[in-house]
Amino acid sequence: MLTILIHDILPIFAMPALGFLLGRFALISLQEAAAVNRVAFLVLQPPLIFPMIAGIDFATFPFATMAVYFACEVVAFVATYVLARIVLRRPHAEAWLLGMAVIFVNSFLYILPIAQLIHGEAGAGPVSAVVAVDATIWFSFFIVTTDLSTRGGTGLRRTARRIALNPVLLAILAGLVFALLHLQIPDPALTAMRFAGGGAAPMALFALGVILSTTPLRPDRTVATIAGLKLLAFPALIWLALGAVDAPPDWSALLLLTAAGPSGASPFALALLYRIDTRAIAPVIVWTSLLSLVSLAALA
Structure with missing residues (x-):
């Protein structure tokens, strides 16, 4: 466990830790970080997402197993949103993204690199499957619904145009078209996308x-509740559901590893993009990132 923690997990964790230290010592400003976040989100993520989705072989995709995982995500999201709205009394947009923070694991930028380091690209297939589902379904869903709930009053035509021109959504759609039609990405284009996409994770x-x-970072009731749901309740739900359907052991292990990962940066990035209060979302990401180190090393 210690070897995995030192060699495979901490190197990935080093980037947010470095950013945290430089921010604490005021060597990098908040405005500079917000600009970096925007570039990573809107410019570098599309070339990272597109080839990954375009490479999905739907003929061998484990729909039954992933349907169970997806159903657990739906249950966890709805339960978290209702809890955040009724018990914690958070505004709609914030509660929406807190629900996203529970189910949207940092699988793309954090868990997948760790799984690839440990198991190789082929062995990290279950994590890639989660990334594909989260990117094509959940990410699109949260971009559209967050945009509608925060900017819906700007006019239906303008809202539809803004959503339709979102670079991340366009990359997801293009990737699905390439995957379903079995189209090949030209090698020069693939090289360019890999070069650009390689900067998305460390920059974000x-x-x-x-x-x-x-x-x-002091955890209040909201932060402690959401972090507990993310680190304990959600993985427990996944473990129970996969055990009930007798999923393949290798898939169960890596899907559980993914579910136990920290909250992804996307809820925070969307909150920044749409000017939603981040005072609860941000600490949830920090605490789940710190507290998941040991559990990830144990599960890996």
Whole structure:
């Protein structure tokens, strides 16, 4: 466990930790980090997402197993949203993204690199499947619904145009078209996308660390509740559901590893993009990132 923690997990965790330290010592400003986050989100993520989705072989995709995982995500999201609205009394948009923070694991930028380091690209297939489902379904869902709930009053035509031109959504759609039609990405284009996409994870994690360094980290009731749901309740739900359907052991192990990962940066990035209060979302990401280190090393 210690070897995995040192060699495979901490190197990935180093980027947000570096950003956090530089932010604490005021060497990188909040405005600079927000600009980096915007570039990573809107410019570098599309070339990272597109080839990954375009490479999905739907003929061998484990729909039954992933349907169970997806159903658990739906249950956990709805339960978290209702709890955040009724018990914790959070505004709609914030409660929406807190629900996203529970189910939207940092699988793309954090868990997948760790799984690839440990098991190789082929062995990390279950994590890639979660990334594909989260990117094509959940990410699109949260971008559209957050945009509608915060900017819906700007006019249906303008809202539809803004959503339709979102670079991340366009990359997801293009990837699905390539995957379903079995189209090949030209090698020069693939090389360019791999080169650009390689910067998405470290830049996003670094910016996240800087921005989180300006946020009070003392956990209040909301932060403790959401972090507990993310680190304990959600993995427990996945474990029970996969055990009930007798999923393949290798898939169960890696899907459980993914579910036990920290909250992804996307809820925070969306909150920044749409000017939603981040005072609860940010500490949730910090605490789940810290507290998941040991559990990830044990499960890996």
